[in-house]
Amino acid sequence: MLRTLLFQRTGIRLEEGKEYFVEMRLCSLATDEGFGSPTDVLEVLRTEESWGVLHRRVAECLAIAETSWFRDVHPFDELRRSVLPQLIQRRTTTRELRLWSAACASGQEPYSVAMLLREHFPQLVSWHVHLLATDFSTSVLRRAREAVYSQIEVNRGLPAPMLVKWFRKDGLDWRLRDDARNAVEFRELNLTAPWPAMPPQDIVLLRNVLLYFDAATRRTVLRNVHRVLAPDGLLFLGGGETTLTMDDSFEPVSFGRTVAFRPRPGVR
Numbered sequence: 001m002l003r004t005l006l007f008q009r010t011g012i013r014l015e016e017g018k019e020y021f022v023e024m025r026l027c028s029l030a031t032d033e034g035f036g037s038p039t040d041v042l043e044v045l046r047t048e049e050s051w052g053v054l055h056r057r058v059a060e061c062l063a064i065a066e067t068s069w070f071r072d073v074h075p076f077d078e079l080r081r082s083v084l085p086q087l088i089q090r091r092t093t094t095r096e097l098r099l100w101s102a103a104c105a106s107g108q109e110p111y112s113v114a115m116l117l118r119e120h121f122p123q124l125v126s127w128h129v130h131l132l133a134t135d136f137s138t139s140v141l142r143r144a145r146e147a148v149y150s151q152i153e154v155n156r157g158l159p160a161p162m163l164v165k166w167f168r169k170d171g172l173d174w175r176l177r178d179d180a181r182n183a184v185e186f187r188e189l190n191l192t193a194p195w196p197a198m199p200p201q202d203i204v205l206l207r208n209v210l211l212y213f214d215a216a217t218r219r220t221v222l223r224n225v226h227r228v229l230a231p232d233g234l235l236f237l238g239g240g241e242t243t244l245t246m247d248d249s250f251e252p253v254s255f256g257r258t259v260a261f262r263p264r265p266g267v268r
């Protein structure tokens with residue numbers, strides 16, 4: 001039942017051997033939502049209309065939202081060193097840039113981009129830069145919009161000088177500065193449901209999410225990415241996802257120690 005729910009709702013495959021993980025997550029959901037036990041959650045789930053509030057909560061609590069600042073380092077180094085300088089050069093007439101973090105979890109990925117843009121490309125202040133961040137999970141989006149992170153979370157990948165510069169202490173936590181927070185627009189978007197219309201995107205970060213989908217779902221999602229990418233736009237995947245997911249509608253482009261993907265013209 002849970003496997004079907006998660007797959008239908010998100011495209012995520014719950015593999016065999018994950019029983020302990022599922023039980024832990026359901027236990028904490030039961031406590032948060034005032035149920036006596038995980039079994040009570042399942043009972044109510046069985047009687048709830050399809051895709052009611054509890055269905056959504058269960059799907060969200062079973063999705064892995066692991067993330068960190070400047071995750072994998074190299075893609076961000078190359079964005080700063082070569083990808084963005086080249087892109088900015090090509091967009092000097094329109095002075096518009098669109099970047100999209102699809103599956104943004106609690107916001108570390110799009111906020112890493114926002115800080116990088118502000119630190120290294122001050123000339124963009126007078127440009128129209130749209131930084132969109134989406135996820136299917138409303139609970140991670142709530143956290144992302146809040147932009148308040150625990151000490152453990154800021155310790156994951158955020159260089160100390162950036163912590164000092166971009167965050168202020170808020171009790172035991174750290175609150176991101178408003179200018180970085182306001183640079184990102186968060187929206188709910190399920191990658192496996194029909195996508196809304198979007199203007200062409202220059203950079204799409206689709207990282208560490210395709211690996212949870214089956215081959216057919218990956219293909220559909222990548223076809224949609226191909227459709228929304230500008231012809232000279234670039235797709236970034238997670239470290240282990242490249243060979244796993246790519247078909248011939250994209251061609252790899254190396255930038256230093258990272259590989260991005262450009263849509264091949266004419267392939268749909």
Ligand SMILES: C[S@@+](CC[C@H](N)C(=O)[O-])C[C@H]1O[C@@H](n2cnc3c(N)ncnc32)[C@H](O)[C@@H]1O
Nearest residue numbers: 010065066067103105136137190191192207208
């Ligand atoms: C492991 S996190 C990756 C976060 C970030 N991209 C990174 O690389 O650090 C995966 C995220 O994908 C989201 N997700 C899973 N299935 C999704 C779907 N069908 N549509 C949109 N987001 C989805 C989860 O909610 C989670 O926040």
